Amino acid sequence: MIRIISLAVGAFFTLALLLAFGTGAVNYISEPPAPSAEKVFHEHPKEAKFASDGPFGHFDEAQLQRGFAVYQNVCAACHSISQVAYRDLEKLGYNEAEVKAIAAKATINAKDPLSGEMKDRPGLPADKFPPVVYAGAGHPPDLSLITKARHGGAAYVYSLLTGYTEQPAELIKRFPDAKLKPDSGLHYNPYFANLNIAMTPPLASDDLVTYSDGTKATKDQMAKDVAAFLVWTAEPNLEKRHQVGFVWVLFMLFATVLGYMSYRNIWADKKGH
Amino acid sequence: MSFPWANEYKPSHPLMVWMDEKLPLPRLVYNAVGGGYEVPRNLNYFWNFGFLAGLCLVMQIVTGIVLAMHYGGDTRVAFNSTEHIMRDVNWGWLMRYAHANGASAFFVVIYLHIFRGFFYSSYKAPREMIWLIGVVIFLLMMATAFMGYVLPWGQMSYWGAQVITGLFSAIPLVGDAFREWLLGGFAPDNATLNRFFSLHFLLPFVILGVVILHVWALHIPGSSNPTGVEVKSESDTVPFYPYYIGKDGWTVALFMVLFGIAVFFMPNALGHPDNYVPANPMQTPAHIVPEWYFWPFYAILRAFTVDFLIVPAKLMGVLAMFSAILVWFFLPWLDRSPVRSGSYRPLYRKFFWFGLVPAMAVLFYCGGAPAEEPFVMLSQLASLYYFAHFLIIVPIVSSIERPDPLPFSITEAVLGADDKASLGGQG
Amino acid sequence: MAQEASIDTPAGQDGEGVRRRDFINIAAVSAAGIGAVAVVYPLISQMAPSADVLAESSTEVDISAVQPGQAIKSIFRKQPVFIRNLTTVEIEEANKVDVSGLRDPQTLKERTKEGHENWLITMGVCTHLGCIPLGPFDGGTVVGEFGGYFCPCHGSHYDTAARIRKGPAPKNLHVPEYEFTSDTVVTIG
Numbered sequence: 107m108i109r110i111i112s113l114a115v116g117a118f119f120t121l122a123l124l125l126a127f128g129t130g131a132v133n134y135i136s137e138p139p140a141p142s143a144e145k146v147f148h149e150h151p152k153e154a155k156f157a158s159d160g161p162f163g164h165f166d167e168a169q170l171q172r173g174f175a176v177y178q179n180v181c182a183a184c185h186s187i188s189q190v191a192y193r194d195l196e197k198l199g200y201n202e203a204e205v206k207a208i209a210a211k212a213t214i215n216a217k218d219p220l221s222g223e224m225k226d227r228p229g230l231p232a233d234k235f236p237p238v239v240y241a242g243a244g245h246p247p248d249l250s251l252i253t254k255a256r257h258g259g260a261a262y263v264y265s266l267l268t269g270y271t272e273q274p275a276e277l278i279k280r281f282p283d284a285k286l287k288p289d290s291g292l293h294y295n296p297y298f299a300n301l302n303i304a305m306t307p308p309l310a311s312d313d314l315v316t317y318s319d320g321t322k323a324t325k326d327q328m329a330k331d332v333a334a335f336l337v338w339t340a341e342p343n344l345e346k347r348h349q350v351g352f353v354w355v356l357f358m359l360f361a362t363v364l365g366y367m368s369y370r371n372i373w374a375d376k377k378g379h
Numbered sequence: 380m381s382f383p384w385a386n387e388y389k390p391s392h393p394l395m396v397w398m399d400e401k402l403p404l405p406r407l408v409y410n411a412v413g414g415g416y417e418v419p420r421n422l423n424y425f426w427n428f429g430f431l432a433g434l435c436l437v438m439q440i441v442t443g444i445v446l447a448m449h450y451g452g453d454t455r456v457a458f459n460s461t462e463h464i465m466r467d468v469n470w471g472w473l474m475r476y477a478h479a480n481g482a483s484a485f486f487v488v489i490y491l492h493i494f495r496g497f498f499y500s501s502y503k504a505p506r507e508m509i510w511l512i513g514v515v516i517f518l519l520m521m522a523t524a525f526m527g528y529v530l531p532w533g534q535m536s537y538w539g540a541q542v543i544t545g546l547f548s549a550i551p552l553v554g555d556a557f558r559e560w561l562l563g564g565f566a567p568d569n570a571t572l573n574r575f576f577s578l579h580f581l582l583p584f585v586i587l588g589v590v591i592l593h594v595w596a597l598h599i600p601g602s603s604n605p606t607g608v609e610v611k612s613e614s615d616t617v618p619f620y621p622y623y624i625g626k627d628g629w630t631v632a633l634f635m636v637l638f639g640i641a642v643f644f645m646p647n648a649l650g651h652p653d654n655y656v657p658a659n660p661m662q663t664p665a666h667i668v669p670e671w672y673f674w675p676f677y678a679i680l681r682a683f684t685v686d687f688l689i690v691p692a693k694l695m696g697v698l699a700m701f702s703a704i705l706v707w708f709f710l711p712w713l714d715r716s717p718v719r720s721g722s723y724r725p726l727y728r729k730f731f732w733f734g735l736v737p738a739m740a741v742l743f744y745c746g747g748a749p750a751e752e753p754f755v756m757l758s759q760l761a762s763l764y765y766f767a768h769f770l771i772i773v774p775i776v777s778s779i780e781r782p783d784p785l786p787f788s789i790t791e792a793v794l795g796a797d798d799k800a801s802l803g804g805q806g
Numbered sequence: 807m808a809q810e811a812s813i814d815t816p817a818g819q820d821g822e823g824v825r826r827r828d829f830i831n832i833a834a835v836s837a838a839g840i841g842a843v844a845v846v847y848p849l850i851s852q853m854a855p856s857a858d859v860l861a862e863s864s865t866e867v868d869i870s871a872v873q874p875g876q877a878i879k880s881i882f883r884k885q886p887v888f889i890r891n892l893t894t895v896e897i898e899e900a901n902k903v904d905v906s907g908l909r910d911p912q913t914l915k916e917r918t919k920e921g922h923e924n925w926l927i928t929m930g931v932c933t934h935l936g937c938i939p940l941g942p943f944d945g946g947t948v949v950g951e952f953g954g955y956f957c958p959c960h961g962s963h964y965d966t967a968a969r970i971r972k973g974p975a976p977k978n979l980h981v982p983e984y985e986f987t988s989d990t991v992v993t994i995g
Contacts, residue, residue, distance in 0.1 A: 108709065108712050108713065109713065109715075109774045112709065112713050112770045112771070112774055113770065113771055113774065115702070115766075115770055116766055116767055116769075116770025116771040117771075118687075119699055119702070119762075119763075119766040119770070120763050120766055120767050120771070121687070122683060122685075122687035122690075122695055122699075123682060123683070123759050123760075123762050123763040123766070124763065125685055125687060126682060126683055126684045126685045126687075126692075126759050127756055127759040127760060127763070129684065129685045130684060130752070130755055130756050130759065131756060134752050134753075134756065139751065139752055161644045189459070189462045189466065191858065191861065193857075193861045194466075219881040220879055220880075220881070231861060232858070232861035232862050247656070250462075251462070251655040251656075254647060254652060254655040255652050255653065255655035255656045256652055257652055299665060340655070342466060343465070343466070343472045347472060347473075347476075347643050347646075348643065348644070350473070350643060351639060351640075351642070351643025351644055352643075354635075354639045354643060354844070355636055355639045355640060355643065357837075357840070357841065357844070358632055358635040358636045358639055358841070359636055360837065361632040361635075361834070361837040361838065361841060362629060362632040362633045362636055364632075364830065364833050364834040364837050365625075365628050365629030365631075365632045365633075365834050365837070365838075366629045367830045367834070368625060368628070368629065368830050368831045368833075368834035368835075369625040369626050369628065369629045371625075371827040371830055371831060372621045372622060372625035372626075372831075373622060373625065373626070374827075376420060376617060376622070441849065445849060445852055448852070448853065449852075449856075463856070463858065466857070467856040467857040467858040467859075468852055468856045468857075469848070469851045469852050469854055469856060469857075470848035470849075470851055470852050471852060471856070473848055474848070474852060628834070628838065629834075632837075632838075632841075635841070
């Protein structure tokens with residue numbers, strides 16, 4: 107009895123799937139899915155190397171400081187990094203006094219602990235970076251976690267910042283509707299998911315910042331540095347994670363070998379093992 | 380029950396004797412996972428996943444309790460408290476990555492454990508109850524994992540909750556009311572997050588209880604084995620301690636190596652980047668996918684694209700998705716073959732390796748892919764095979780198949796001179 | 807497999823082999839123990855104060871606006887701290903007291919920093935049961951019978967060195983660690 111029911115239920119599902127498959131296949135042949143502009147012209151992030159890549163990945167303090175300078179001078183006008191606290195900057199190699207000075211430049215709206223009112227006061231190292239009020243259209247995302255929140259991570263950020271171009275002639279030829287109107291406020295960037303990004307090219311010229319370590323602030327250098335900085339904001343414990351990881355994995359490999367030898371010992375008197 | 384030749388617990392220290400009279404807990408442990416539990420001597424490495432699954436459960440409970448000490452179950456703070464754990468709590472990043480990847484590890488282990496059951500027909504009499512309880516554990520795990528994924532309140536958390544609870548609105552008549560009851564609102568919000576947190580904390584302990592039943596049920600007939608031949612004599616078995624403790628022990632260490640590589644060096648490989656974006660009810664991500672362990676069932680859900688008879692496509696998909704797991708409950712009665720092990724079932728074995736395994740692989744792949752062609756058509760074919768396998772092929776094959784000759788006993792299978800039945804791993 | 811050759815030999819007769827085997831088993835169990843301890847460490851450590859809490863473990867207070875005879879409340883480690891600029895009269899009163907007769911004998915000098923004896927910096931937590939005592943804050947006039955602070959919960963009176971003089975409190979108001987980073991800024995903690 108159960109097998110008759112089983113066959114009936116099986117027939118029910120398989121026939122439904124056959125029908126669905128048939129309908130899909132007919133549609134697929136009669137109307138093959140048209141490629142969209144995003145499908146054809148979207149590009150994967152460029153190859154870019156960062157100190158934080160791979161199992162030996164670590165942070166390059168000088169680069170993080172440069173990236174922080176780019177963030178502050180260029181990005182911070184529109185983008186917040188609200189998960190990061192000023193005190194965290196000590197890990198970039200700034201000393202206590204420098205961190206205090208950086209924090210003091212910010213205005214923090216916080217509850218006064220004595221009166222309980224919301225008041226503006228200068229920032230303290232314990233504060234997080236404040237939210238950024240953006241007056242224009244659109245919603246510039248918070249950048250704290252951006253390298254973890256996008257496929258491709260740091261390479262994506264770097265590619266996006268250096269990827270602005272004119273719309274290719276071929277794109278306009280194949281997809282005439284995709285031509286950007288001058289007043290759309292959008293910019294063509296093949297690394298952005300839908301190809302058209304509202305952000306104006308932020309690193310439009312060299313020397314937007316002056317690096318204190320003397321590195322030449324080319325567009326490419328600034329893009330790379332800020333991408334490296336945003337790896338740090340997203341994953342400040344990366345170095346420690348890698349270090350602890352090596353100790354753990356090596357110790358456990360050792361334990362595996364010992365455990366295996368012990369297992370062979372225990373089973374030595376049972377043939378076939 | 381145990382075999383008559385099993386070692387008996389004999390406490391020597393007076394304190395242990397006293398304990399044995401008052402509360403024979405050491406005796407229980409001894410008979411459950413100690414020298415008192417006799418196990419077939421020929422188990423291969425596919426039998427290690429039960430022990431590993433238990434380890435994963437303990438690991439999830441421990442790291443989960445730690446995370447709950449720092450997490451805030453409120454839509455205004457959930458995302459930030461998760462980041463607080465990652466950044467400021469001592470070793471918080473380790474706890475969270477271990478918990479997130481621990482869920483994945485748990486499912487890897489469980490899928491292997493279940494497929495061991497499929498190949499060796501571990502569900503057959505006298506072990507039906509173990510199997511039924513196991514399917515219940517799997518269902519509970521899926522519910523727990525789903526609710527846990529909602530807790531960080533990222534984009535995928537929110538939209539996952541939206542889509543999965545949306546499945547219930549497919550139920551005729553009461554669907555919408557049921558969904559609103561489930562969510563405590565019209566869309567996922569604070570009420571949803573709070574109840575999911577509460578249930579996500581509760582369910583692992585329910586799972587633990589059901590696992591105890593699973594192990595209890597296992598100890599009545601004793602473990603199955605790769606030949607499928609029942610234990611006949613003392614030479615067929617070895618005591619769990621030290622033999623299988625030793626074997627499970629070293630594989631635990633190996634598991635920890637692999638788990639360590641995932642947690643410390645690629646902790647986000649199995650996660651979705653969108654969950655590092657705070658939940659935004661006004662903006663749907665381009666491509667909603669659940670966590671990888673739901674992909675086969677998600678692919679089945681999406682495979683039903685047309686109405687069938689009087690059943691609308693949406694309801695059909697939901698029915699199929701739940702049925703895909705519910706059919707497992709009936710396996711002990713659908714598979715009538717007198718032989719258990721796939722090693723002695725030439726026809727069944729072919730369907731297993733060349734049918735079920737590739738179909739599952741395709742379903743895994745398509746469930747994670749975008750809902751577009753050719754992935755939909757592929758998942759339709761794979762789902763078709765999936766249902767045909769359990770509901771049509773298994774019952775028919777088990778009636779018409781001529782099994783290979785079985786070894787007389789486990790001992791013969793292990794010690795026999797022309798021993799083709801010693802099934803890998805132990806060689 | 808070296809062991810296979812000696813299958814029929816009872817393990818006990820092969821003395822050398824047994825010792826090696828025992829050693830490996832002991833080593834394997836020890837490794838498991840070390841691994842378990844390694845896992846327990848972060849599980850315990852996670853309950854200690856987190857980095858954001860520790861970041862607030864010291865507080866800087868600008869005291870330039872506090873006139874003699876006045877006191878301000880500030881916050882230190884989520885608890886009130888009293889900063890009081892003592893008048894010469896209050897200092898004299900505090901110094902007149904015979905220390906040996908006090909419940910918690912301490913001189914004003916021991917409770918202030920050298921060169922800044924007029925700055926009395928104490929926690930604003932009554933040592934009885936943790937209430938916040940009253941004092942000359944924002945023009946407040948309730949200072950208790952000894953001119954310092956008065957805790958209204960159970961009537962503890964503190965003098966101008968914030969020492970307990972009357973009432974149930976067992977100890978003087980606690981003096982936290984602090985230092986003057988300049989003449990007008992004090993860093994507590």
